[in-house]
Amino acid sequence: MIQCLVLEDEQSAQEILKAYIDKTPFLNCVGIYESGLDVPHDQLQLTDVLFLDIQLPELNGLSFLKTLNNAPLVIVTSAYPSYAIAAFEEAVTDYLVKPFSYERFYKSLTRAQTLLNNRKHEGKNQVLLYADKTIYKTTIEDILFLKAEVDYVNVVATGREVLVLDSLQNWSEKLSQFNFVRTHRSYIVNLDQVEKVSGNQIFIKEKVLPIGRTYKQDFLKALKRTGLF
Template sequence: MTCIIIEDEIPAQNILKNFLGKLPNLQLKGTFQAAIEANLFLKNEKVDVVFLDINLPDISGMDFIKTIKNPPVIIITTAYPDYAVSSFELETIADYLVKPFAFSRFLKAVNKAEKFIKKIEGTTEENSSETLFLNVDKTHHKIIVNKIVYVESDRNYVTIVTNTQKLSFIDSLKNWKEKLPENNFIQIHKSFIINKEFVDKITGNEIYVLANRLPIGRTYKQNLLKRLKIG
């Protein structure tokens, strides 16, 4: 698992780093003293867990969580027990550690986070196997979401392409970008969203998705390469 620390006190940072050093399954990607610094990092990098203090200089940890779209799993680390009850109203919080805490309590929190992540991944996998019924030409067509190869937009129409079907109907690409699970689908062009599981190869500014040659938009290429883990 990957993680970051958001903590404004250096001694508290050092304790967390020391504890993390004892767990080879946790990789620390960054340490931040302010939420605004971490926010810039999280816009470009994905992590599994955030160790988050509540009392931060620019914005409280609790308010910061609410600003993140699709936030990572959160472990609160704070000297204030007052927010414990209200914090668990936020779905991404796995545990609430009150300083000072022992390594054994820290380890328990990490184990909770790991279970939390597995639960989320299981739910995402179920969602990607969901079926949709598309009403095209007065016929309801069954579509398995994770079998969608790519989605193409042309003016007011959207075309859904699977390995067996090609269906066009009135809709927007923006609507489908919000509907499709983010872990599998990537927008590569203003007119195309692809399923990364079907990518065959990339040549220049073109991508082959299950033998379909599609253009890569200049502004989308960097994110595409990062999502595909191409250095």
């Protein structure tokens, strides 16, 4: 399911987009807003595709786009074709000129769907670990857990452990967009790798990890959201 967000200040245009979104089985709308200043950061993080109007109150669409560090795929929806060159310079996925048909809308979405599927297999999920003057390459999916070791972090992946000079807090921020959760002051685990939970212990590939008392509730909530337990 593709998660989308609409940034559009005209009600009639909002209604058309909402109707098109509801008509598309692989699309779900997480929110509709009239101004970029109103968009919650957490919703934007969940967004795969942003439908973005140009002429917006307070902050125009392209200016809003330039404020985003990790922007979702952007499909511009504008009544003004003159902004197209500037929009594509910002690497938007498509540019729909109002009024546009559902057929044109759907074509744009299939393009975005292809890009999203490709992203899943690209190097953005690769991680380079530097230790002892050596660079090790692994993937986010292969990381089992991370353990704090004084001034280092032990990154435990399938078939490999690499001790890197870093902090667990830094890794917590790096992995925030993935399916990882802090389970102890010294541990971050990959929820997709959890095989069993018993009492205050987590079992991953013959490793037994502790669950800290202050982290247990958030861990169980996160585990439940995965649908695996």
